[in-house]
Amino acid sequence: MNSFTEENYLKSIFKLSQKTDNGVSTNSIAESLETKASSVTDMIKKLSDKKLVNYKKYQGVNLTKEGKDIAVSIIRNHRLWEVFLVEKLNFKWDEVHDLAEDLEHINSKKLTNQLDAFLEYPKYDPHGDPIPDKDGNIHRHLDITLADLKTYDKGIVVGVKEHSKSYLNYLETINLVLGTEIKVNKIVDFDLSMSVEVNKKESVNISHQASKNLIIKKSN
Amino acid sequence: MNSFTEENYLKSIFKLSQKTDNGVSTNSIAESLETKASSVTDMIKKLSDKKLVNYKKYQGVNLTKEGKDIAVSIIRNHRLWEVFLVEKLNFKWDEVHDLAEDLEHINSKKLTNQLDAFLEYPKYDPHGDPIPDKDGNIHRHLDITLADLKTYDKGIVVGVKEHSKSYLNYLETINLVLGTEIKVNKIVDFDLSMSVEVNKKESVNISHQASKNLIIKKSN
DNA sequence: ATATATTTTTAGACTAATCTAAAAATAGTT
DNA sequence: AACTATTTTTAGATTAGTCTAAAAATATAT
Numbered sequence: 001m002n003s004f005t006e007e008n009y010l011k012s013i014f015k016l017s018q019k020t021d022n023g024v025s026t027n028s029i030a031e032s033l034e035t036k037a038s039s040v041t042d043m044i045k046k047l048s049d050k051k052l053v054n055y056k057k058y059q060g061v062n063l064t065k066e067g068k069d070i071a072v073s074i075i076r077n078h079r080l081w082e083v084f085l086v087e088k089l090n091f092k093w094d095e096v097h098d099l100a101e102d103l104e105h106i107n108s109k110k111l112t113n114q115l116d117a118f119l120e121y122p123k124y125d126p127h128g129d130p131i132p133d134k135d136g137n138i139h140r141h142l143d144i145t146l147a148d149l150k151t152y153d154k155g156i157v158v159g160v161k162e163h164s165k166s167y168l169n170y171l172e173t174i175n176l177v178l179g180t181e182i183k184v185n186k187i188v189d190f191d192l193s194m195s196v197e198v199n200k201k202e203s204v205n206i207s208h209q210a211s212k213n214l215i216i217k218k219s220n
Numbered sequence: 221m222n223s224f225t226e227e228n229y230l231k232s233i234f235k236l237s238q239k240t241d242n243g244v245s246t247n248s249i250a251e252s253l254e255t256k257a258s259s260v261t262d263m264i265k266k267l268s269d270k271k272l273v274n275y276k277k278y279q280g281v282n283l284t285k286e287g288k289d290i291a292v293s294i295i296r297n298h299r300l301w302e303v304f305l306v307e308k309l310n311f312k313w314d315e316v317h318d319l320a321e322d323l324e325h326i327n328s329k330k331l332t333n334q335l336d337a338f339l340e341y342p343k344y345d346p347h348g349d350p351i352p353d354k355d356g357n358i359h360r361h362l363d364i365t366l367a368d369l370k371t372y373d374k375g376i377v378v379g380v381k382e383h384s385k386s387y388l389n390y391l392e393t394i395n396l397v398l399g400t401e402i403k404v405n406k407i408v409d410f411d412l413s414m415s416v417e418v419n420k421k422e423s424v425n426i427s428h429q430a431s432k433n434l435i436i437k438k439s440n
Numbered sequence: 441a442t443a444t445a446t447t448t449t450t451a452g453a454c455t456a457a458t459c460t461a462a463a464a465a466t467a468g469t470t
Numbered sequence: 471a472a473c474t475a476t477t478t479t480t481a482g483a484t485t486a487g488t489c490t491a492a493a494a495a496t497a498t499a500t
Contacts, residue, residue, distance in 0.1 A: 005457065026478055039458055041479055046456090058465060058478060089334040099328055106322045114309040225487065246448055259488055261449055266486090278448060278495060 002050075004105045007074055008033060009043050010052060013063055014071035023060025069136060073112070076132040078104035079125035080115050086126040087119065093126040093177075094168035127168075128159020128178055128215055146182065147192065147212035154183045159215035167213065174204050182216065222270075224325045227294055228253060229263050230272060233283055234291035243280025289356060293332070296352040298324035299345035300335050306346040307339065313346040313397075314388035347388075348379020348398055348435055366402065366414065367432035374403045379435035387433065394424050402436065 002010075012032045016024045026044070030037045048055040052067035063071060081103040085091040091099075113134060116122075123139065124130055132138045141158060149155060157180045160168070171177070175198055183197040192208035222230075232252045236244045246264070250257045268275040272287035283291060301323040305311040311319075333354060336342075343359065344350055352358045361378060369375060377400045380388070391397070395418055403417040412428035 003456080027476090035457095036459065037478065038460080038480080042457075085331075089331070089338055091330075091334070095330075099326065099331055102326045103323075106319065108319055110311075110315075111305075111309070111319055114311070118309055223486080247446090255487095256489060257448065258450080258490080262487075 001107070002052075002070065006043070006047060006050075006052075007070065007105055009040075009047060010063065010067050010071040011074050013053065013061060014068060014075070017062060023062050025060045029061075072132045072136040072138070074104050076136075077106070077112055079129055079131040080112065080119060080122070082125045082127070083119050083122045083131070084115060087122075092172070094165045094172070096126065097163060097165075124159070124178075126178070127163060128157075141215065141217065144216050144218060145212050146184075146194065146196070146206070146214040146216050147208060149184045149194075149216060149218070151184055151187055153218065154181070155216035155218045156181055157214055158217045160213055161215060162213035167210070170210070171214075174198065174206075175202070176214070181219075221327070222272075222290065226263070226267060226270075226272075227290065227325055229260075229267060230283065230287050230291040231294050233273065233281060234288060234295070237282060243282050245280045249281075292352045292356040292358070294324050296356075297326070297332055299349055299351040300332065300339060300342070302345045302347070303339050303342045303351070304335060307342075312392075314385045314392070316346065317383060344379070344398075346398070347383060348377075361435065361437065364436050364438060365432050366404075366416070366426070366430075366434040366436050367412065367428055369404045369414075369436060369438070371404055371407055373438060374401070375436035375438045376401055377434055378437045380433055381435060382433035387430070390430070391434075394418065394426075395422070396434070401439075 009029065012029055013024050016028050016032060026037050026040045029044075030040045033040070044053060044055050044061055047053045047067065048061075051064055052070065053061040053063055055061045078100045081100040082096045085096040085099060086093055116131075116134070122131055128141075130139050130141065143161075144155070145161065146155075146157075157176060157178055159178065160171070176182075181199055183200075184194055185197055185203055186195040188194070192211075194206050194208075194211050195203055196206055197203050229249065232249055233244050236248050236252060246257050246260045249264075250260045253260070264273060264275050264281055267273045267287065268281075271284055272290065273281040273283055275281045298320045301320040302316045305316040305319060306313060336351075336354070342351055348361075350359050350361065363381075364375075365381065366375075366377075377396060377398055379398065380391070396402075401419055403420075404414055405417055405423055406415040408414070412431075414426050414428075414431050415423055416426055417423050
C-alpha cells in the first residue's frame with residue numbers, strides 16, 4: 001500500500017508529464033505540491049525503489065506502468081467523487097475540489113466501480129475533465145478554448161482549464177456553466193477581450209485571461 | 221485540525237467510556253487500538269495538551285466536552301457512510317466497516333449533513349447502531365438480546381453487538397438480517413443454545429455465543 | 441503490612457516526511 | 471572554454487507516531 005503522500009506525488013507527476021515529453025523536473029513537482037526540491041528528491045528515491053517511477057539523478061522522472069496506473073486510478077476516484085458531490089449532494093462546482101482531494105485516497109476498487117455504476121458511468125466531471133474508465137482509458141476532448149475562436153464562431157462550453165474557486169465562481173455569476181451555448185460577437189484586438197453571446201441572450205465581455213481557460217466544442 | 225490517529229484515539233476512548241463510569245484505562249485503549257500502552261500514554265498527553273481529554277497520571281482518561289463532540293461526529297460519519305455503502309452502492313453489511321473507517325475521517329460538516337439528507341436521515345446503520353444526529357444526540361435502544369428472551373418470547377432483530385465479518389456472514393447464511401421476526405421455541409439449559417423460528421418459517425439452532433450478540437426488540 | 445503482580449509511565453531509539461543550508465551537477469553565456 | 475546562474479542532490483536536523491525495555495506507581499494477596 002502507498003501513503004497519501006506517495007499517491008499525491010504520483011498524481012502530480014502524472015499531470016506534469018502530460019505537458020512535457022521529457023522527464024518531469026524536480027522543481028516542477030516541488031512547485032505543484034508546494035514543497036521543497038529536497039523533499040521531492042527524497043520522495044523520488046522512495047518511489048524509484050518501489051518501481052513506481054524511473055529515475056536517474058539530475059534527469060527528472062517518469063512514471064512506470066505501475067505508477068501510472070495508480071495515478072490514473074486516483075484521478076478516476078477524484079472525478080467520480082466530484083460528480084457524486086455535485087449531482088447527489090448538491091454541492092456547487094467550486095466547492096468540491098478539496099473534498100475530492102481527500103476522498104480520492106480511499107482505496108477500494110469495489111467502492112470506485114460501484115460509485116461509477118451508481119452515478120451511471122459519467123464521462124466527465126463537473127469541470128468537464130474526462131473520467132478515466134475502469135481500465136484507465138481517458139478520452140480527452142480537443143483543447144479548443146474560447147480564446148481560439150474567431151468572430152461569429154459558435155460553440156458549447158465543455159470544460160475549464162483553470163479550477164480556482166474565484167474563476168469558477170466568476171463563471172457562474174455570468175451564467176456560464178457546462179453546456180452553455182456561446183457565440184463570439186466581437187474581439188478587441190488591443191487586449192484580446194471578447195464580447196460573447198451566452199445562451200443566445202446577454203452579451204458579456206470576457207477577458208483573455210478568462211477566455212483562454214474555457215474549453216469549447218465548436219458547433220460551426 | 222486533528223490527525224486520523226488522534227481521531228481514532230478519541231473514538232476509541234468514547235466507546236470505552238460508555239462501558240465504565242470511571243476513567244478509561246491506558247491498557248484498554250491500547251488493546252482496542254492494537255497498539256502498546258506506552259504509545260497510548262504519549263498520545264494521551266498530546267490530547268490532554270489539546271484539552272480533548274482530562275488526564276491525571278495513573279488515573280485513566282475521560283473526554284472533555286470538545287473531545288466527545290469530535291468522537292461523536294466521527295461516529296456519525298462512520299455510520300452514515302455505512303448506510304450509504306449498503307443502501308446506495310449495494311455493499312453487504314459485512315463489507316462496509318473498513319471502508320467507513322477511512323471515510324469517517326473526511327472532515328466536512330457540510331458533507332456529513334448533505335449525506336444525511338441524501339440518505340433521508342436514517343436513524344440506524346446497517347448493523348442497527350444508532351446514528352447521532354446533527355447535534356450529537358444518540359438514541360440508543362434497549363439492550364435486550366436474544367439470549368435474554370424466554371421460551372415462546374417473540375421479537376424483531378434490531379441490531380448486533382458483535383461486528384466481525386464471520387459473525388455477520390453467519391447471520392446471513394441463516395437468513396437473519398435486521399427486521400427479521402424471531403420466536404424462541406426451546407432453550408437447552410445445558411449450553412443455553414436456542415431453537416428459534418426465523419420469519420415464522422425455519423427453526424434454527426443458535427448458540428449462546430451467537431444469541432447474546434443479537435439485539436432484539438421484544439414484541440410480546 | 442509487606443511482598444508480589446499488574447498497570448502505567450519514562451527514557452531512548454526508529455521511521456516517514458519534511459526542512460535548511462551547503463555541495464555537486466547541469467545549463468546558459470560570453 | 472571558462473565563468474555564472476540555475477537546478478538538483480546531499481547532509482543533518484525536526485516532528486508525529488510508534489516501539490522496547492526499564493522504572494515507578496498502583497492493586498492484590500497472603
